[in-house]
Amino acid sequence: MNEELRHLLENCLANGSEEDLLVIKQLLEGVQNKIHLNRRTYIDGILHMEPRFEQDSCEITIPISPMIHNNLDIVHGGITATVLDTSMGVLANRLLPEGYGAVTNQLNIHYIAPGIGDTLRCRAEVIHQGTKTMVISGEAYRSDGKKIAHATGTFFMIKKP
Amino acid sequence: MNEELRHLLENCLANGSEEDLLVIKQLLEGVQNKIHLNRRTYIDGILHMEPRFEQDSCEITIPISPMIHNNLDIVHGGITATVLDTSMGVLANRLLPEGYGAVTNQLNIHYIAPGIGDTLRCRAEVIHQGTKTMVISGEAYRSDGKKIAHATGTFFMIKKP
Amino acid sequence: MNEELRHLLENCLANGSEEDLLVIKQLLEGVQNKIHLNRRTYIDGILHMEPRFEQDSCEITIPISPMIHNNLDIVHGGITATVLDTSMGVLANRLLPEGYGAVTNQLNIHYIAPGIGDTLRCRAEVIHQGTKTMVISGEAYRSDGKKIAHATGTFFMIKKP
């Protein structure tokens, strides 16, 4: 496997553009984050997601690069959805008692403006905390402060096995 | 840069688990896809998304691996959203006249069952095609045939610059 | 009370337009439906909602009149929502075991075309039936066959008291 990976990398180095190499750097650093910083998931590591909590809210800010662009060279709506869902889900989990986990049951996203600039910041807040479900809102902002998306979601509380 | 990337890879090879290396393989192959197969985006390449069209529908099937798992070891809801949004957007774009592009205005997703198994297959269909907007549905299935998500979205048609 | 109601009616007869009187006719007939036909609710009676079941679907067709118009003289979006939600909820209830009821947890509606013409027909189908929730779709059509709205909703199954 090691040789295969070295070979793959050399092939990319030989044929890739500068942008391709920058993306490879981010991807490898993402896996390194997973290995060394004990990130929960590869997606967390690769997108450089690091939740920050305040009273009743959770924020995740990630760098914007071509790695997460769509074919119009703006942030892919699926990535915005991923960071929104993660910030909302992480907040939901934090509010649950020990032994319970939160899963997304439904997610609605309004896309408002193109995701451009240096960073994408998502902020989740609680709309409703019930005994079986939570409703959470999430807002996504770009580095110039403009709101680019607004989401609401229903999260189910489940007892962990 | 080349030396930096080689160094990064060696660090991962030295410290990573078998799973970590498999994920690196998928990531590097993903960038290679972007370079050689002219995939539209890094996300397309990394997730191995390849749209297949039929009459009025579009399907994208991707492999499931730990790379796209959440912390419960099932497919991250944001990845399901990404593949749904992509299949729906690609279908919308295909139906537009030359010189126009489709952007997601709103996306609603019902998560129905955990994303497990070998593959995730998303299928988009047109609900409504108007003069300025389209409403598209998307359904996500896992390899055992179970539906794991159902989405609808509004897409705006914009004149490309 | 009887005298008060007679007085109210006479006041309307003296000052109302022909359209006002037609609306009063529909309203009084609606309450009569509730009294004599044992409709479940006043809303059912007033809107003349009568569910029709087929295998795995439920249809409700109501007459369109100025009574349910918005200020643009098309069917009020809230009425479309009411008939969609009712057809979807009635279907959900029909699929439940004895002693259980279904309540709407979340409802998403895409409005596609203006509600004009003689009738509004809503058709609900099951997308997913789980052990605790159901996902149901609903489509609204006008009498010329054009689809005017598309909805999906999550329904919770609850044990009746």
Add this chain to the structure above:
Amino acid sequence: MNEELRHLLENCLANGSEEDLLVIKQLLEGVQNKIHLNRRTYIDGILHMEPRFEQDSCEITIPISPMIHNNLDIVHGGITATVLDTSMGVLANRLLPEGYGAVTNQLNIHYIAPGIGDTLRCRAEVIHQGTKTMVISGEAYRSDGKKIAHATGTFFMIKKP
């Protein structure tokens, strides 16, 4: 027509319960509101909707009675949708330049708690005001202050004919 309406009313008076007569009172008063107070629509009149504006928000409070109950004797979700949609649409219209109107393109509602008590109060606020669309949020509260629903919607701005 006048005789027909009088006959209809007498039939209801003869066979209706006390609750039936109270509902008839509300319905006739609703039409009277439309006639005398120049309410925009019969729905506005019957539900007794009266928008109140503050800086960047709009509130509508309506009385709760059996007239708007579902078969579980709580406010019908379609009525909550109607009042939410109306408060959101009225706010959107107020923010538009002369000669333009707002139509609901998409509406997503989370139902949180049963609609009981004396009144239903809906409050709409602007999330995003663009050049062609607006995203508006709406929250519904009952008289004890509990939030019963949270909505977001996309409104299109159209030039009036």
